[in-house]
Amino acid sequence: MSRLSAAVPPWLAHALRAQRGPVPWSAVVRGALAAGPLLLVALLSGRTSVGVVAALGAMLAGINDRPGSRRAAVRRLGVPALAGAGGLLVGSYAGQHVGAVTLTLLLTVLGLLAGAVSAVGPVASGAGTQLLVAAAIGAGMPLPEPGWQRALFFVGGAGWLLVLRLALPTPGAIAGDYRFDGERDAVGGVYDAVAALLEAVGGPDAPGRRVALTAALDHAQDALGGPRLRPYASSAAERRLHAQYAAALPLAEAATALAWAGEAVPARAVEGPRRLAVAVRTSTHTGPLPAPARSAPALRALDDALLHAADTFDRGGDDSALHTRRRTATSLARTVLGSAGREYGVRVALCFGAGVAVAQALHHARWYGSHSHWYWLPATVVFLVKPDLGPLASRVICRAAGTVLGAVLFAGFAALLPRPAGLVALVALCGALIPVATRHFAALTAVVTVLVLSLVMVGGEPGASWSRIGETLLACAIVLLVGHLPALGQRGGGVRARLTHAAEAAHVYLAHVLDDGTTDDRAGRWTLRREAYRALAEARASIDLAAAELPALARHAEGTDEVAATLERLVDTTTACAVQLDDNGRLTPQHTERIAELLDELAEGRERAGLVVKEGQALPVPLAG
16 A cells, blocks of 8 residues: 555545544444344334434434543534534524525525534534535435424434443453443553653654554543543542543653654663553553663653653642643634634535535426435535545545445345345444444445435435435536635644644744743643644644645645654654753753754754744743853
């Protein structure tokens, strides 16, 4: 695959790339128990249309059912489900009481709002997607129930999957309280990532291992930081996990400083974090940990961090802070109204509005015959314009291929399976396959196409299989055309907004380390370091996504990857400075010269990339002590 990726353009290589990993059997079981059983109960009770709506809610929730903690799943599944219910409510009443032109304008405005809100983060993006998809379904799918009942059953379907997520134990989770198996695995992953970075110090894999450590820390923060009724961990098991996560932060800091120095670490230093990872996952004591030689500031910091972690694991700790700051309403509004929110909002509104307009024109021209299922076209547009699922060209290729494959498969199944029992079984099978299919957009599209066509046929709309292919290809053409039109505001605004935020976070972190001291407020320093690395990871993901677009779009993000690389080196150097200052209170000439070089390189890179530096945001240049 690597040779193939080098031989084809980035936008095509991305379409051929799939995620790898073990099969998430717990999610597979939940998927099998969600949409299919709901549809079966509705059929047995004579309320088929109710089952269709509930199964749709469970299906869309299943797409968001990713690995993590139960607490984090409440937000990841619940918020989009509530947004989808709202969209279904609006779409249902609008489709019944307004004309085609008014409906198109209303849904276009809804697309503008959903697109702008999606810039806030992954959960908001999922909510925006479900809002628009459900609005199109509510306006276009003929159902006998009033809008409020549709919304209620939609939430009920998603809520059933959430209940399964919260209640069912994870297979193989036998240590400790099974309710926190996701948290244990996430915190254990942090210690494994620290050990992997220490093992790679001095070698070519160290930068990639540092990135993996950032991802592990982000995942652990998300797993531990889900919604709660109380502002603190309410059980002993949860408090212990919080303390174990906090104990990993100085280890991560020391490991990053060692990677920055580039000198190989003795093998015995790697063994300690690995034993800590096992202790987290098995809820056992660590026993004696091998200590590294205390011959350098970073090694001394590593030794101190191991001692602190061992004490936390054996005696318990009271540090339950996750070292992250809540986003205020002002910061959220700034993101929604900023360049990223404006650009994405306008793009989604134009694509979704065009999809609704074309679908309405075809519907009123009797293109669909006697069946009113025009919602497929705008719903497909929503998934195509969603950047979380890959670059635009990649999404279009995968969506078209997946829809054709799904329609062909469904046609074969429909000809062989008994009705409705066979279709119910097919819905259950597709629900089980969704967690695996999310690794590639084409596979996910094929599975969802089979599932939705099964629901449509159970609901009384036969013969919709082949028309879905034409509607999908038309949606692809709309998104390709509208997605490449000059948009309001600066193209690449999402990339630049995230990169600017990363630069601001790096500025605050560096200023804290150099000006405010380190030993007096290590908790504050770790919070700033986490924010800087998380912002960098988000910026890097956005840049990599933009680089895989067609050249007409990719050129708007040129130069941003160089700025991100400089920022990463700057934050790594800042971390090394913090460890040095903790050790003896003085920076070496190597530290100060390196920061000065990086600041100059950053200023030049930001100017070439067109990134505006706010007044008063000049980064401090350290003086050797």
